[in-house]
């Protein structure tokens with residue numbers, strides 16, 4: 001994500017709306033579950049990379065941005081970031097269904113969500129295609145979900161701490177626990193502050209975990225059930241929920257209601273996508289050049 | 291003879307050549323423990339161990355460069371690109387080092403290497419993951435480029451590619467891995483640079499390579515029902531290109547349709563069209579027709595993506611056009 005320096009004070013002042021963030025995480029979770037279901041029914045084709053398990057990273061980070069001035073760039077596992085940027089889930093689901101009403105007019109699909117107005121600069125399908133140049137107010141986030149496709153990152157990396165990799169460019173780095181939204185929110189907040197006040201970059205390695213396979217075709221045989229269970233016990237939604245219950249900022253009843261609302265929204269989005277028209281054939285040649 | 295899949299044919303070729311020559315190694319993303327993103331290297335780690343079947347980080351430029359270096363030092367690496375779309379990251383290494391090393395070094399360093407993986411569109415994968423790059427690779431002198439479309443051709447050509455002392459770009463396709471075909475039990479090689487006449491007919495020459503062979507074959511059947519008989523020439527190699535075979539079929543039928551799933555501008559199809567009009571002009575009864583992808587990036591929507599690519603119908607139309615047949 002990149003930040004505009006001129007918005008100095010704004011980030012520092014905001015009190016985090018944790019309930020809203022919990023809602024966003026739930027919405028992402030339910031959206032992804034619905035997408036997986038639609039994929040099973042062949043409403044969605046191609047590669048579908050789910051964000052389940054990683055919700056705290058996008059939500060906790062993007063909460064700091066003023067998307068009138070700041071921008072978000074991500075890779076192909078982009079649904080969570082798009083939702084955290086406030087993109088309309090009807091348009092997202094319609095994109096997955098390849099419809100004209102989709103956020104990329106049915107031309108991008110799962111890996112290529114875009115929203116110019118929301119400053120969501122999109123999903124890129126090419127691993128490692130985001131590079132750093134110059135001293136810019138950019139917060140680089142390496143969302144480390146531990147595995148590439150089927151390869152444990154420790155087998156192909158000479159370092160275990162990716163946050164040090166910016167050091168040769170003088171970019172400060174830090175490792176962050178991505179299963180804990182509060183920690184993500186705090187650390188990204190500091191990095192965003194640095195970007196806005198000093199105009200300089202940071203590199204955060206946010207350690208997280210994907211519950212599902214790399215994409216829908218991956219049975220994820222390369223990891224143990226125990227490992228998966230261990231991470232499910234530190235579910236980012238459950239952690240934040242417990243925190244809010246403990247602080248009496250949320251009741252169990254409210255949580256259930258919130259979840260119900262999210263499920264309904266997602267269902268509405270799926271119905272919307274289903275009913276939306278296909279793009280016209282002539283759109284094939286549209287948007288090649290301006 | 292045995293009926294095997296295209297995927298299995300590649301696996302057998304790799305296995306046989308690795309037994310034959312210990313300098314042959316395979317490297318790429320997910321090739322070892324995961325058995326390959328498309329399972330082409332299934333079981334090879336167990337047979338040959340991790341010194342010869344090597345998982346790499348996701349750094350196409352890096353591991354392609356490492357492999358080229360290894361080839362300079364006498365190894366015979368096979369580089370698997372998860373797909374050719376990602377080979378775009380490695381193009382500097384391929385074009386600036388592999389393709390030019392022999393020439394730049396005045397003949398001292400040849401690069402015995404194979405770059406292989408799936409090329410061209412599959413389904414529902416959108417613009418960045420659906421690119422047919424044959425013309426790009428065929429543009430560079432110093433490379434050989436092959437694109438087989440049957441298990442038989444795939445096995446014979448991969449074995450030849452591994453034994454070749456030059457860099458060979460070997461193009462497969464996701465959708466072809468499950469295709470089946472006869473493959474002999476005993477060893478055979480297919481010479482790089484020779485086209486194969488897949489079907490004979492006197493009325494029109496349909497020239498193609500790689501995955502479109504299947505729709506060309508179907509189109510030929512449709513045409514037969516209309517009383518039109520096509521020669522189907524499968525080029526197999528794009529570089530070197532079998533000009534003799536191209537000219538021979540065109541001189542026989544006097545009409546040519548070239549089918550290439552790449553884009554139309556500055557592509558293999560237009561190059562072949564030029565060869566025909568330059569060297570068989572007097573034999574032509576109609577202008578050469580090209581059936582290529584539409585000149586757009588690939589859309590995700592399935593109806594649109596099918597409309598963007600060559601199809602049976604488009605090939606039939608083109609064949610009828612060069613025969614001046616207008617459908618009522």
Ligand SMILES: Cc1ncc(C[n+]2csc(CCOP(=O)(O)OP(=O)(O)O)c2C)c(N)n1
Nearest residue numbers: 077125126127145147148149348372376379
């Ligand atoms: C340059 C490039 N090489 C290979 C691929 C194929 N590929 C897609 S996702 C993937 C694994 C990426 O893992 P990681 O970067 O850890 O992201 P994650 O999927 O875990 O979010 C690979 C190898 C690609 N998209 N781009």
